[in-house]
Amino acid sequence: MTQARRRAFFVSDRTGITSENMGDALLEQFENMKFKRSTYPYVDTADKAHGLVQIINRAAEEDEARPLVFSSIVNDEVREIVKTSKGLHLSFFDAFLGVLEEEFGVRARHSVQSRVHNLERYDARMEAVNFSLNHDDGVSDKNLEAADVILMGVSRSGKTPTCLYLALQYGIRAANYPLTPDDLDTTDLPRMVKNHKHKLFGLTIQPERLHDIRQERRPDSRYANLNTCRNEVADAQAMFRRHGIPFTNTTHKSVEELAVAIMQECKLKRRF
Amino acid sequence: MTQARRRAFFVSDRTGITSENMGDALLEQFENMKFKRSTYPYVDTADKAHGLVQIINRAAEEDEARPLVFSSIVNDEVREIVKTSKGLHLSFFDAFLGVLEEEFGVRARHSVQSRVHNLERYDARMEAVNFSLNHDDGVSDKNLEAADVILMGVSRSGKTPTCLYLALQYGIRAANYPLTPDDLDTTDLPRMVKNHKHKLFGLTIQPERLHDIRQERRPDSRYANLNTCRNEVADAQAMFRRHGIPFTNTTHKSVEELAVAIMQECKLKRRF
Numbered sequence: 001m002t003q004a005r006r007r008a009f010f011v012s013d014r015t016g017i018t019s020e021n022m023g024d025a026l027l028e029q030f031e032n033m034k035f036k037r038s039t040y041p042y043v044d045t046a047d048k049a050h051g052l053v054q055i056i057n058r059a060a061e062e063d064e065a066r067p068l069v070f071s072s073i074v075n076d077e078v079r080e081i082v083k084t085s086k087g088l089h090l091s092f093f094d095a096f097l098g099v100l101e102e103e104f105g106v107r108a109r110h111s112v113q114s115r116v117h118n119l120e121r122y123d124a125r126m127e128a129v130n131f132s133l134n135h136d137d138g139v140s141d142k143n144l145e146a147a148d149v150i151l152m153g154v155s156r157s158g159k160t161p162t163c164l165y166l167a168l169q170y171g172i173r174a175a176n177y178p179l180t181p182d183d184l185d186t187t188d189l190p191r192m193v194k195n196h197k198h199k200l201f202g203l204t205i206q207p208e209r210l211h212d213i214r215q216e217r218r219p220d221s222r223y224a225n226l227n228t229c230r231n232e233v234a235d236a237q238a239m240f241r242r243h244g245i246p247f248t249n250t251t252h253k254s255v256e257e258l259a260v261a262i263m264q265e266c267k268l269k270r271r272f
Numbered sequence: 273m274t275q276a277r278r279r280a281f282f283v284s285d286r287t288g289i290t291s292e293n294m295g296d297a298l299l300e301q302f303e304n305m306k307f308k309r310s311t312y313p314y315v316d317t318a319d320k321a322h323g324l325v326q327i328i329n330r331a332a333e334e335d336e337a338r339p340l341v342f343s344s345i346v347n348d349e350v351r352e353i354v355k356t357s358k359g360l361h362l363s364f365f366d367a368f369l370g371v372l373e374e375e376f377g378v379r380a381r382h383s384v385q386s387r388v389h390n391l392e393r394y395d396a397r398m399e400a401v402n403f404s405l406n407h408d409d410g411v412s413d414k415n416l417e418a419a420d421v422i423l424m425g426v427s428r429s430g431k432t433p434t435c436l437y438l439a440l441q442y443g444i445r446a447a448n449y450p451l452t453p454d455d456l457d458t459t460d461l462p463r464m465v466k467n468h469k470h471k472l473f474g475l476t477i478q479p480e481r482l483h484d485i486r487q488e489r490r491p492d493s494r495y496a497n498l499n500t501c502r503n504e505v506a507d508a509q510a511m512f513r514r515h516g517i518p519f520t521n522t523t524h525k526s527v528e529e530l531a532v533a534i535m536q537e538c539k540l541k542r543r544f
Binding site for chain 1: 286287288289290293294297298299301302303305313314338340344346360362364365367368369371372375376378380381382393394397398401402405408430432433436437440485526527528529531532536
């Protein structure tokens with residue numbers, strides 16, 4: 001099916017992250033359709049709303065199909081102005097806020113609160129990010145007892161981004177330990193992580209994909225060689241199995257999916 | 273208003289990130305109400321759905337008020353089973369998917385696709401995270417021309433988590449440079465970033481908050497002293513103003529808000 005690209009506007013009076021999430025989740029349900037996306041965060045005044053209406057209306061005139069407007073605008077006045085545009089409006093707060101007000105028997109705030117800074121959350125995040133950075137790539141076994149989880153895998157199997165995502169998104173203190181060829185030569189667990197076996201979680205990856213990633217980094221090296229990749233991955237998986245360490249394959253998973261899988265498997269609770 | 277804590281279930285047949293976002297955005301609209309949250313990701317079979325219904329129904333019996341169920345379950349069968357529970361259901365796909373199907377004149381997939389791994393996105397992310405790690409804390413000016421943005425601020429003003437969030441969420445290559453007392457003693461821009469002035473973005477922070485953060489790290493040091501913090505922050509802001517560098521105050525902003533503000537101000541485009 002060929003079709004002109006629909007324009008999709010993600011609009012919010014805050015960061016726009018909710019409206020982007022919502023729009024993405026919906027649009028990916030339509031196969032073979034392509035969309036031209038743009039995000040408009042902080043549309044929080046009547047003026048900005050009128051400006052946006054003009055932009056949407058211009059798109060509506062230029063394109064064959066009307067633009068989609070995914071809106072998570074909580075301010076009633078601003079939201080109503082945006083809804084006067086010629087787009088198709090999918091308004092998050094319109095759909096659900098009334099239902100909750102009725103259930104609770106109270107009126108919602110209907111406004112962006114200059115949110116009292118959640119210091120606790122900020123601190124948990126900062127601490128977790130610092131922890132992950134200080135325990136990236138097995139650089140230090142200091143305070144490894146404070147780790148919530150220790151990711152283990154061969155070089156370039158996806159440990160670092162997953163640790164950082166766990167830290168930023170959930171405040172989880174995630175260390176990581178890279179399995180070196182030396183580690184993989186023995187049947188024992190690496191000395192540094194041996195005493196933390198119950199916190200270990202393994203990452204594995206398709207050797208072909210690992211080869212591609214390493215090839216980018218050190219072309220035509222022994223490190224990137226497909227056979228090296230195959231052997232390392234096989235040895236790592238054997239180690240995970242031998243010691244009963246839970247593990248997952250990162251090849252077809254996004255960082256979000258990996259993080260959630262690890263939270264579930266290791267029964268971790270978000271720290272904020 | 274005192275009230276028993278309502279239970280809020282965030283349910284999905286995928287990661288649950290969308291349903292958590294959606295639920296949080298709605299619930300924070302109700303001031304003074306407290307909720308007891310739990311997330312159930314990967315509810316993707318009829319069996320798991322029936323199991324969850326039992327959990328929700330047990331909560332409904334224990335509590336005075338009925339539980340809230342924020343659902344972003346795309347599989348019709350699974351979603352319908354979850355909807356038989358005694359909770360109040362706010363179902364994301366029920367609200368919006370039909371509207372889009374009608375607009376497009378096609379039926380949506382209604383299933384979780386074992387998503388073809390988006391390699392491009394993965395690579396952009398990996399590259400951005402590696403870039404940020406390699407350019408954290410001004411450790412290297414190598415390849416600084418490849419940076420999309422360079423965050424500048426005094427020690428502990430929030431540069432690192434913001435850089436990592438920009439990398440993970442948007443694939444942005446964000447470097448950061450810590451303004452040292454030596455840098456702040458001169459009127460010139462630091463040598464390392466001087467040639468990249470158009471990419472600089474400043475972070476500032478309330479001196480009292482900075483004092484608290486530094487106090488945690490090095491109690492009662494000159495570094496943490498409130499006067500030191502006041503002077504450093506004043507000098508940094510003076511530098512930003514003198515050189516026309518845009519800047520923002522991090523004190524009351526979340527990492528998400530900072531990232532979006534920087535994207536907007538620096539006109540950055542997400543890389544995936």
